[in-house]
Amino acid sequence: MTGGRAGALVGVDWGTSGFRGYLLATDGTVLDWVASEDGILAVENGSFGAALDVNVGHWLAAAPLSPVIMSGMIGSRQGWKEADYLDCPTDIGVLAGRLTEVAGDSGQVAHIVPGIARVDPDDVPDVIRGEETQIAGALVGHGTEIFVLPGTHSKWAIAEDGRIVWFATFMTGELFAILCRHSILGRTMTGDEHDPAAFHRGLNYGLAAGEGRGGLLKRLFSARTLALFGSLPESGTRSYLSGLLIGCEIAEARQAAAGRLTDDASIVVLGGARLSAAYVDALARAGMEASVGPADCAAHGLVRIARAAGLIGG
Amino acid sequence: MTGGRAGALVGVDWGTSGFRGYLLATDGTVLDWVASEDGILAVENGSFGAALDVNVGHWLAAAPLSPVIMSGMIGSRQGWKEADYLDCPTDIGVLAGRLTEVAGDSGQVAHIVPGIARVDPDDVPDVIRGEETQIAGALVGHGTEIFVLPGTHSKWAIAEDGRIVWFATFMTGELFAILCRHSILGRTMTGDEHDPAAFHRGLNYGLAAGEGRGGLLKRLFSARTLALFGSLPESGTRSYLSGLLIGCEIAEARQAAAGRLTDDASIVVLGGARLSAAYVDALARAGMEASVGPADCAAHGLVRIARAAGLIGG
Numbered sequence: 001m002t003g004g005r006a007g008a009l010v011g012v013d014w015g016t017s018g019f020r021g022y023l024l025a026t027d028g029t030v031l032d033w034v035a036s037e038d039g040i041l042a043v044e045n046g047s048f049g050a051a052l053d054v055n056v057g058h059w060l061a062a063a064p065l066s067p068v069i070m071s072g073m074i075g076s077r078q079g080w081k082e083a084d085y086l087d088c089p090t091d092i093g094v095l096a097g098r099l100t101e102v103a104g105d106s107g108q109v110a111h112i113v114p115g116i117a118r119v120d121p122d123d124v125p126d127v128i129r130g131e132e133t134q135i136a137g138a139l140v141g142h143g144t145e146i147f148v149l150p151g152t153h154s155k156w157a158i159a160e161d162g163r164i165v166w167f168a169t170f171m172t173g174e175l176f177a178i179l180c181r182h183s184i185l186g187r188t189m190t191g192d193e194h195d196p197a198a199f200h201r202g203l204n205y206g207l208a209a210g211e212g213r214g215g216l217l218k219r220l221f222s223a224r225t226l227a228l229f230g231s232l233p234e235s236g237t238r239s240y241l242s243g244l245l246i247g248c249e250i251a252e253a254r255q256a257a258a259g260r261l262t263d264d265a266s267i268v269v270l271g272g273a274r275l276s277a278a279y280v281d282a283l284a285r286a287g288m289e290a291s292v293g294p295a296d297c298a299a300h301g302l303v304r305i306a307r308a309a310g311l312i313g314g
Numbered sequence: 315m316t317g318g319r320a321g322a323l324v325g326v327d328w329g330t331s332g333f334r335g336y337l338l339a340t341d342g343t344v345l346d347w348v349a350s351e352d353g354i355l356a357v358e359n360g361s362f363g364a365a366l367d368v369n370v371g372h373w374l375a376a377a378p379l380s381p382v383i384m385s386g387m388i389g390s391r392q393g394w395k396e397a398d399y400l401d402c403p404t405d406i407g408v409l410a411g412r413l414t415e416v417a418g419d420s421g422q423v424a425h426i427v428p429g430i431a432r433v434d435p436d437d438v439p440d441v442i443r444g445e446e447t448q449i450a451g452a453l454v455g456h457g458t459e460i461f462v463l464p465g466t467h468s469k470w471a472i473a474e475d476g477r478i479v480w481f482a483t484f485m486t487g488e489l490f491a492i493l494c495r496h497s498i499l500g501r502t503m504t505g506d507e508h509d510p511a512a513f514h515r516g517l518n519y520g521l522a523a524g525e526g527r528g529g530l531l532k533r534l535f536s537a538r539t540l541a542l543f544g545s546l547p548e549s550g551t552r553s554y555l556s557g558l559l560i561g562c563e564i565a566e567a568r569q570a571a572a573g574r575l576t577d578d579a580s581i582v583v584l585g586g587a588r589l590s591a592a593y594v595d596a597l598a599r600a601g602m603e604a605s606v607g608p609a610d611c612a613a614h615g616l617v618r619i620a621r622a623a624g625l626i627g628g
């Protein structure tokens with residue numbers, strides 16, 4: 001499966017609900033990969049070493065000296081061992097110098113990438129953990145780069161010349177999920193087929209949240225009233241709500257970034273294909289040029305950080 | 315129970331999850347009342363007439379000619395019969411002229427108060443149904459009056475010389491409930507005791523949503539990060555989130571009302587005692603003078619509308 005080449009590094013993107021392992025060559029080539037549902041919430045009694053072996057033990061048995069590097073919620077308080085949050089701004093070199101070590105069940109040392117924390121102008125902290133590694137893998141390294149990582153907790157980040165200088169978290173995906181499942185808005189939803197017209201209508205109404213006439217709390221009820229007056233089909237309510245939330249996220253991100261997300265900004269979206277495509281579409285309608293970033297950016301980031309840490313050569 | 319006085323009117327505030335009936339004198343005095351959980355969702359097979367009899371049949375048997383007037387979700391599509399939504403602005407006289415009639419099981423005619431609809435500057439409708447009657451009961455009738463009706467779907471309304479000229483809906487209470495029960499923010503909440511310091515901290519951070527640095531989506535995650543960094547006790551997360559949402563609601567309402575909620579506005583809060591007190595506190599910290607409105611304003615409103623409709627004299 002590895003094309004005859006020896007793996008130089010085992011990289012793991014270990015999140016709350018999923019495990020993704022990569023067998024990597026020194027130049028960053030992904031030689032093999034595994035994915036499972038062994039997210040940190042699925043690991044019982046703190047047996048993370050055993051879970052690591054179950055998922056990537058076959059690579060470690062074949063090359064026992066391969067270093068292991070991990071990112072994501074495995075470094076949270078609920079994970080294997082709490083890794084630091086580094087102050088923002090930071091870069092790959094600083095991240096690489098602050099890895100946290102844990103001992104695997106078969107004697108390997110595994111290294112956990114730190115997260116990043118920043119304090120917003122209202123003196124409230126924000127954090128990323130795992131996304132710093134995806135960004136590290138997608139960075140070109142010069143000029144201004146803007147990343148959007150959509151999902152349960154969407155992250156927006158800005159890098160300047162390879163340093164992550166700003167980021168913010170938006171609870172868009174989680175809010176969408178619980179509104180669909182548990183709110184009155186979900187009660188009248190029928191079907192889950194994507195309705196582009198409804199999505200765009202919700203998007204436009206969400207984007208207007210940045211125009212000083214009320215935000216998400218005021219706008220949410222529209223998903224009900226439009227259906228009530230027959231101007232939105234019930235089959236489109238789900239797409240409408242998705243667009244509304246993404247529109248609010250974009251509007252709020254532009255505000256929160258305080259002028260750093262300019263109209264001529266070019267944005268790279270890092271995430272699953274379907275959600276990334278929806279964000280690229282939404283950003284374009286908000287007047288922001290966007291493209292989908294490289295696949296496996298977590299793997300690339302793990303290689304770059306491992307290299308900067310001297311775990312592998314090259 | 316009626317102090318020897320004859321009831322002139324049976325008023326019913328019939329909502330989604332509750333039924334509240336009033337036996338009323340011509341001058342509006344509440345002679346007797348009942349409350350049950352026979353909200354419209356609890357009534358099976360559309361047997362609203364039977365539910366009415368179960369709750370207030372004893373009054374109707376004693377005085378079969380008493381007119382019956384009802385407000386709330388009983389006039390929705392899911393209720394007994396859909397009552398109109400009148401265009402905003404409107405007033406008690408117009409509401410009284412557009413009652414919808416239904417026939418009770420014992421032959422009485424019952425009258426349903428219409429709701430009110432308005433279209434916001436983004437061409438999206440908003441509605442109230444039931445709150446128009448509470449407002450009708452609390453109105454002084456001259457000058458500018460501002461009402462806040464906190465709850466599952468909080469309503470803000472403005473009246474000018476007795477006419478309801480503006481209102482907006484904020485899904486604050488519902489969002490609070492589902493975030494506590496179903497989101498990651500609820501997972502770390504311990505206890506449900508009110509923590510005033512945490513409430514005020516959340517409130518201040520929510521109020522800042524009106525200052526152009528991001529809204530609710532951006533601010534929600536703070537309920538997690540503050541606890542993560544030990545600067546908010548887990549026992550205060552629930553109060554913090556409540557304050558955050560109410561703060562966002564106030565900030566958004568001020569925006570949505572487009573200058574009509576001025577700093578010297580005096581606001582009347584209509585709702586349950588505990589929630590109303592929290593809103594009066596929150597509004598005061600937002601620099602807005604507020605007081606708790608009269609109890610039983612739904613009953614007063616039903617009497618005023620019935621009188622304007624000629625159902626009772628006086």
